[in-house]
Amino acid sequence: MPTPPSSPPAAPRPPVTGTAPSQAELRSRLHGLPGVDAVGLEQRAAGLATRSIKTTAKAYALDLAISMVDLTTLEGSDTAGKVRALCAKAARPDPGDPTTPHTAAVCVYPDLAATAKEALAAAGAPQVEVAAVATAFPSGRASLRVKIADAEDAVAAGADEVDMVIDRGAFLSGDYLKVHEEIRAVKEACAAGPGAGARLKVIFENAELATYDNIRRASWLAMEAGADFIKTSTGKVGGAATLPATLLMLEAVRGYHAATGTRVGVKPAGGIRAAKDALRYLVVVNETAGPEWLTPDWFRFGASGLLGDLLMQRHKLATGAYSGAAYVTVD
Amino acid sequence: MVFDYAPAPESRSLVQIAPSYGLFVDGEFREAADGRSFKTVSPADEQALSEVAHAGAEDVEAAVRAARAAFPGWAALPGAERAKFLFRIARILQERSRELAVLETLDNGKPIRETRDADLPQVAAHFFYYAGWADKLAHAGLERTAHGGPPRPLGVAAQVIPWNFPLLMLAWKVAPALATGNTVVLKPAETTPLSALFFADICRQAQLPAGVVNILTGDGETGAALVSHPGVDKVAFTGSTAVGKAIAREVAGGDKRLTLELGGKGANIVFEDAPLDQAVEGVVNGSFFNQGQVCCAGSRLLVQESVADELLEALRRRLGTLRLGDPLDKNTDIGAINSPEQLARITELADAGEAEGAARWSPACELPSQGYWFAPTVFTGVTQAHRIAREEIFGPVLSVLTFRTPEEAVAKANNTPYGLSAGIWTEKGSRILRVAEKLRAGVVWANTFNKFDPTSPFGGYRESGFGREGGRHGLEAYLDLTGAEPAEAGAVANEGRRGARAGGKAGGR
Known part of the structure; x- marks a missing residue:
């Protein structure tokens, strides 16, 4: 397990109170953000992707990455049995090596959150959190009433974290207030969760927002509405997490922290399958938001297959020999 | 870290x-x-x-x-x-x-x-x-x-x-x-x-x-x-x-x-409506690429006063992440200065900047004991009258000046005997065209810097030389x-x- 960097505790913030901004205020604020130059952003991401992470740094980063995985299954075919297997793997990713860290969370649909909670407790890893996707995931096409009920269900089933989707249609049509209000409402539903409430991750589905300017606006919109995490994608749409978009979101959380003192986490999800890619993301976190974000409290990977490659690379680094997929448990 | x-x-x-x-x-x-x-x-x-x-x-x-x-x-x-x-x-x-x-x-x-x-x-x-x-x-x-x-x-x-x-x-x-x-x-x-x-x-x-x-x-x-x-x-x-x-x-x-x-004293002009995070990258690339030993380096940063503090804070934070050291290490961003003569010249000019009253800043960074090294350095409070704003330093030294209006930016950018490169940072297309037209520099980059391609002619005028290299124009020479x-x-x-x-x-x- 990597030494946890010094960072404030992961306590979710209290629910947002006070009055909501007006549509005009939101609009002028979001449109007043500095633009994003796509070429420059992608060049910076490509530059950071050339960092060479070797030996001790690699060992540290692989363990850190494992500890940041939200091990995910979001299929119509999910069953209690499948989720139990996933939880067992999250609790002990490498049964042959007890020094392997557990993952940060398992991520499931709300109806399986209770199963996950039980399975993790049974596996002796109650510290692994249960994240449930909600608010008519993945499209977000439902009434606010249904979305809130969805989130409430998840929290009632014991979810420690709620991954909500924004209404991309409302966002793209300029109805920022609707998006803002939905996030606030779901945040309030999360308050019923354990302790200070479930942590809220807000998913943008970057591929549908289409431009970097939109991603930056969505980031600020979500953070102001009370998001604890901002997340790139559902994983259900092509063109999920990308390094440049994640870099941009890390700039946003850095800027928000500088402006308000509130730290928000970032979760790229979808399409990150290789350990090498995960290390690139960690480099981008390190050199953009800073080392304070290099903890499962503030950075996550939404992934399923990634864990297998992280474990194989970890094994390779420890033993010098590459074991192969047969030596890693399937979910 | x-x-x-x-x-x-x-x-x-x-x-x-x-x-x-x-x-x-x-x-x-x-x-x-x-x-x-x-x-x-x-x-x-x-x-x-x-x-x-x-x-x-x-x-x-x-x-x-x-x-x-x-x-x-x-x-x-x-x-x-x-x-x-x-x-x-x-x-x-x-x-x-x-x-x-x-x-x-x-x-x-x-x-x-x-x-x-x-x-x-x-x-x-x-x-x-x-x-x-x-x-x-x-x-x-x-x-x-x-x-x-x-x-x-x-x-x-x-x-x-x-x-x-x-x-x-x-x-x-x-x-x-x-x-x-x-x-x-x-x-x-x-x-x-x-x-x-x-x-x-x-x-x-x-x-x-x-x-x-x-x-x-x-x-x-x-x-x-x-x-x-x-x-x-x-x-x-x-x-x-x-x-x-x-x-x-x-x-x-x-x-x-x-x-x-020949030489240059390129101006990198950042307007208040610039994509600021990328402008920071462009400024770093423009003045610290190749330890600043680039004839077309953007060694003068002209930043609009309304965003100067924000940009400089971001720039300092970014410079803090630069990794100086063994040039053969794949993670090194800043290598060695090429020769003791060049190091002496950079040192002399940087000292002159300090003596003339500009504020000097470098990120915390340890220089190797062997070899020729110079830490990335930023001077603020620089005016057109300072030597570090006029003479080519050819090292990892950035001089920061501020301006209030586009006219002032152009006047300051052109106030040099050189005319090799310049950069414009703004999200406003019309401003790019209008300012580029007035800048006396052989190369003007917009929302990027130090971008090279063999198809693109490169060269300057006045004390930056004459003739073009690269592109079809490069054949002519x-x-x-x-x-x-x-x-x-x-x-x-x-x-x-x-x-x-x-x-x-x-x-x-």
Whole structure:
């Protein structure tokens, strides 16, 4: 397990109170953000992707990455049995090596959150959190009433974290207030969760927002509405997490922290399958938001297959020999 | 930092450097006629890399003679045949790029990340690009004005290049010269001779005819002897404005063609509506790429007052992430300064900035005990009256000035004897066009900086020189577009150079 960097505790913030901004205020604020130059952003991401992470740094980063995985299954075919297997793997990713860290969370649909909670407790890893996707995931096409009920269900089933989707249609049509209000409402539903409430991750589905300017606006919109995490994608749409978009979101959380003192986490999800890619993301976190974000409290990977490659690379680094997929448990 | 990157050095053993090298003349390596030689050292640790021959007047004579002898045959080759050699050289450069990147990093001190990702890809790209032109010169829109015939090569090109991008500057010079049918005598910089000597080996590997490319290593004296040699038809120089002026005086009154690519004091102008995060990257790239040892560096940052504090805070945070150290480490961002002389000049100017009252800042960074190092440095509170705002520093030193209106930005940007590069940062397209039109600089980048491509012409004016390198424009510097049709019968009478220029008059010298 990597030494946890010094960072404030992961306590979710209290629910947002006070009055909501007006549509005009939101609009002028979001449109007043500095633009994003796509070429420059992608060049910076490509530059950071050339960092060479070797030996001790690699060992540290692989363990850190494992500890940041939200091990995910979001299929119509999910069953209690499948989720139990996933939880067992999250609790002990490498049964042959007890020094392997557990993952940060398992991520499931709300109806399986209770199963996950039980399975993790049974596996002796109650510290692994249960994240449930909600608010008519993945499209977000439902009434606010249904979305809130969805989130409430998840929290009632014991979810420690709620991954909500924004209404991309409302966002793209300029109805920022609707998006803002939905996030606030779901945040309030999360308050019923354990302790200070479930942590809220807000998913943008970057591929549908289409431009970097939109991603930056969505980031600020979500953070102001009370998001604890901002997340790139559902994983259900092509063109999920990308390094440049994640870099941009890390700039946003850095800027928000500088402006308000509130730290928000970032979760790229979808399409990150290789350990090498995960290390690139960690480099981008390190050199953009800073080392304070290099903890499962503030950075996550939404992934399923990634864990297998992280474990194989970890094994390779420890033993010098590459074991192969047969030596890693399937979910 | 919690996430410390472990050392990730590129292997030194990728390149085998011989204990000594001769001059490359007429397809062979040979000792200097008077037997002189000098050491070239690695600026990162001051260790000697090799001993190279020091060319004197006699060697210059031999090299020019070899180039002269090779010229008629080379110029007479069909363009497609010349292209084959250039394509072959380009491919070998790609195949040997790892080796050459390590070599360049050792001899120059710049990070392997840059030689690997910037220098070497560009070197090969230049050869590929100009190889493509070799058989299309008649269609380059460069007809001779006198009677509309196709352009002709000039003859022997004397090329003197600097130490900041040794192999890339070689490519910028050699590729267009060969594509247009000229032959070359090239002198690499005294502190970075090795990659040019490896290039000589590549010429042999590509079976380039002897004498088409000749490499003379040496110092300023060697360069002076080369450019003043009467057998030279064309002089191309990249380097300091002071030496450029000396060369211009030297060739004045003769009929040598001259192109000069000299110093600069580029302004990077950040408007309040700029994409700020990318502007920070552009400022870092503009002034700290290659340790700031770039003629087109954006060494003056002009930032609009309304965003100055925000931008500077972001810039300082970003500079704190720069990694200075072993140039061979793949994670190094800032390498060594090329020579003690250059380090002394940077130090002197930076001290002058402080003495004149500008506020000096550097991120916390430990300099290695061996070698020539200078921490990235930012000066704020700089005015047009400070030396650091006027003189080219050629090091990792950024001078920050502020402005209030676009007019003031343009006036300050243009308030320099140089005119090589400038950058504009704004999300407003119309402002880019309006400001670019008013900036007196050969290259104006918009929302980017230090972006190079072989298809794009590069060059400056005023004290930054004249002539263009790269692109179709780069052909012009190596072509005769004005000369009248030489009298075939009378060509020999004009002895030597004229005879050779007419092509195939072997008896002309």
